[in-house]
Amino acid sequence: MEYRKLGHTDLTVSALCLGTMTWGEQNSEAEAFEQIAMAREHGVNFIDTAEMYPVPPRPETYAATERIIGNWFRQHGDRDAWTLASKVAGPGNGISHIRDGQLKLNRQHIVAALDASLQRLQTTHIDLYQLHWPERSTNFFGKLGYQHQSNDLFTPLEETLEVLDEQVRAGKIRHIGLSNETPWGTMKFLQLAESRGWPRAVSIQNPYNLLNRSFEVGLAEVAIREQCGLLAYSPLAFGMLSGKYEQGARPEGARLTLFSRFARYSNPQTVNACSRYVQLAREHGLDPVHMALAFVTQQPFVTSNIIGATTTDQLRSNLDSSEIRLSDELLAAIEAIHQDQPNPAP
Template sequence: MEMKPLGRTGIMVSDLCLGTMTFGNQTSEVDAHHQIDRALAAGINFLDAAEMYPVNPITKETVGRTEEIIGNWNAANAAKRDSYVLATKHSGAGFQHARDGAPISGQTVPEAIEGSLRRLKTDYIDLYQFHWPNRGSYMFRQNWDFAPSGENSAGVLENMQECLEALQAQVDKGNIRAFGLSNESAWGTAQWLRLADETGAPRVASVQNEYSLLCRHYDTDMAELSVHEDVGLMAFSPLGAGFLTGKYQDGAVPDRSRMSLSPEMGGRKSARVFEAVAAYLEIAGRHGLDPVHMALAWCRTRPFMMSAIFGATSVTQLDHILAGADLDLSQEVLAEISAAHRAHPMPY
């Protein structure tokens, strides 16, 4: 496991991060606690959660359950809390199951953080992230018809400054250590950075956006920003929401898999996806590689990558992923992956 800097905070995180969005839905509390134990034992020191989790589906009744499950582990393992980095997120505008869909603001930040601290049964959150920007985003397959929202720029920047002041107050209280973004754009991230640098407020340390062999929006403007500004990517869905495992090829839908719960896979499912996956599976097969290990190892080669967030619905899946944690890909494999990407550039 390689350790990477969390922005300019001085905090170091493993380049694999245990995602927890299935905890409390597809993954039981007992299994979730076993996963945390195993991940830490394997050298992973990074867990990512969110106040809205679990997902698939998201329901009013289960919102916050993932944080509660992690909190119960924290309560039973208090001596280990300082040994790992815990990240969670403030839901963005329009999420009706928290604060009636209110946008992120200076007023919502303290309330949301206090709620997460209570559920997580911890005195501090290492990385506190804004789950998506109030103004909207091209993420979640909205890139096909994305257009700037037309919001007043001055108002957007005023809200950012207000939120940074609220975050600083939480840093001063010791409630959070670092600040990150999620589902953000290059312009948005640059504005958060500029305002922080001008005022001394918490500087963006990371951006959590979707990234995988199948979803490579981050490769251009965001990649350049990441490298020059020391804002690493926390890649979510590095296995393409499970497509890159190959388990959905030829019409297969395994029981209790993500596709069994969300048939359209959040807008990812299309004929192009299966063609692209077949190309990557063929590369893995030709070189004797497990496709899961290949997909994660490839993510970790990217120059802007801080940590790839993987999810496992069971300990068995976790053990499978950990078995390939030390894989290094050859230049031949990387070249073939590049050629496959050119042939299948935007499958969803």
């Protein structure tokens, strides 16, 4: 396993990060524990969660994922062996069960969310605390183009960053990160941090995969030059790049079979591009999972690649991708498909 610096911090994290958003919905606590143990055996020291998890978000399962992780720490006593990341939720549809649905990234909500996460996780601090998505209206969660709303009222970024600074000073969090953020938002947070002496964001967690490389357009340079590296989520595009959904297949128990809401990678052009990538991997004697994950992991702007699985077989395959290095020939072939069908999925 390769290890990389988390931004400008003294933390070194594994190039693969253990994703957890299925725990408490598609996975039981016992299954989650198996995944944690397996990831640890493979050298993973980085685990990512969120107050909103598992997904799809439901009142009945709210925060179950953090509770599972907290139970692991309590039973195994290895909290210090992990770099622990979590997130505070922003406003949005379908999450009215979280703090009455009136979510803001202000002092009241951040403090309440953080304190509750610490209690569930059974820890005194979170190493990386992230803003799950912006409070303002902007292009994230499947929207490529920005449409300005002049009447958009949102918590000033200064207030958000100031309360995060207070939590860092209180020892509740060590570092802060962004998620589903834009180039403007990222640079604004960094500018405010520098001018006010507040904590700098050390990472940005956005989608990145062979079907959605939009991060490269405006954020890759920011990630490298500002030491705010990408924590890539959906590296397999909801499992599409594994090949298991080829020709319209819907395997029993798979995410796209169970939940209709996950439709970001289902349009015709995306399905076509996906088939081309799957076929390319097989032509080169590679598991499509390994090619897709290795492509993400070896990008220079990526700090860690967030892998998630619902079975230990899937997780083992994902972890094995850390041993793969794509050849220049294969990278050129990937680029040829990308040029022909650039970013078919938003």
